[in-house]
Amino acid sequence: MDLLVRGDLEQLKQAAEAMQARILEESTLTLDEIFLLRVGRQAAEQ
Amino acid sequence: MTEKGANASPAIIEVQHLSRRFDDRQALHDLSLTVPRGGVFGLIGGNGAGKTTLIRHLLGMLKAQQGSVRVFGLDPVAAPAAVLGRIGYLSEDRDLPNWMRLQDLLRYTQAFYPAWDSVYAEELRKNFDLNPATRVKSLSRGQRARAGLLIALAHRPELLVLDEPSSGLDPVVRRDILGSIIRTVADEGRTVLFSSHLLDEVERVADRVAIIHEGRILLTSEMEQIRESHRRLVLQFRKSTNDPPPLDGMLDRTGSGTEWTYWCAGISNS
Numbered sequence: 001m002d003l004l005v006r007g008d009l010e011q012l013k014q015a016a017e018a019m020q021a022r023i024l025e026e027s028t029l030t031l032d033e034i035f036l037l038r039v040g041r042q043a044a045e046q
Numbered sequence: 047m048t049e050k051g052a053n054a055s056p057a058i059i060e061v062q063h064l065s066r067r068f069d070d071r072q073a074l075h076d077l078s079l080t081v082p083r084g085g086v087f088g089l090i091g092g093n094g095a096g097k098t099t100l101i102r103h104l105l106g107m108l109k110a111q112q113g114s115v116r117v118f119g120l121d122p123v124a125a126p127a128a129v130l131g132r133i134g135y136l137s138e139d140r141d142l143p144n145w146m147r148l149q150d151l152l153r154y155t156q157a158f159y160p161a162w163d164s165v166y167a168e169e170l171r172k173n174f175d176l177n178p179a180t181r182v183k184s185l186s187r188g189q190r191a192r193a194g195l196l197i198a199l200a201h202r203p204e205l206l207v208l209d210e211p212s213s214g215l216d217p218v219v220r221r222d223i224l225g226s227i228i229r230t231v232a233d234e235g236r237t238v239l240f241s242s243h244l245l246d247e248v249e250r251v252a253d254r255v256a257i258i259h260e261g262r263i264l265l266t267s268e269m270e271q272i273r274e275s276h277r278r279l280v281l282q283f284r285k286s287t288n289d290p291p292p293l294d295g296m297l298d299r300t301g302s303g304t305e306w307t308y309w310c311a312g313i314s315n316s
Contacts (some may be wrong), residue, residue, distance in 0.1 A: 025280040031249040037297040038264045
């Protein structure tokens, strides 16, 4: 299931509650951050 | 595919399952990529990611070992004149003939392009502050980049391919001139494909991006959609934990105790 599709914050809150957590902050990422995350995950999977 | 059919294609570039090997190094792995007609497409990746190798295939400088490459619906190796005449290209190494004066280089290049716009070329030359009497070998790195950009632009190509266009340009030229040129070309309905490792620059001007890493496309989408679908979340758990549960779409997480930061994506990279 993809939780974070556009406008899906409510669904995300429910997921956090199911994990017995609450959202303190939520923000978008810069392209720089997205690039590093994607490349980092690819490296971890190899 | 017929010429008429090729022109009707919504995609200006269509790469399918392209692989390329140089000796013992696999440069591209089963890479597929579609670039729609119009707008600015940013190809981002680190050094050696495969950006230039991909671009060389688009220009017909490399023949696909596996897979296919189509530009304007045509194979650039089989139909180089029909493809290259519609492309403006700025190479990463700015390979220009050193012995020519700039004015001679412009005259020489003009002969290859029936659509060369002399008025526009002169306008660009002035904007780029280039002296026509200077020999290419005497140009600074930044001037060389601007001369290469002028040549790529002056025949008003349908597709502008810029390989690391910022390399050698100072930050002001990069932001003011390069940024505005890229946007202007796209606003005229033409297509710009540019590779860069300067992600803030890509984020500022690109409509769509593809992330390439070790010869593979990790992600490609509209810039706005990529921004909207990636999130950083700080979660507070009721109880301290060393191993909080994963979230679907999670790319990474870090933290300790009750507070953990998650980085998530809501779109698939498949």
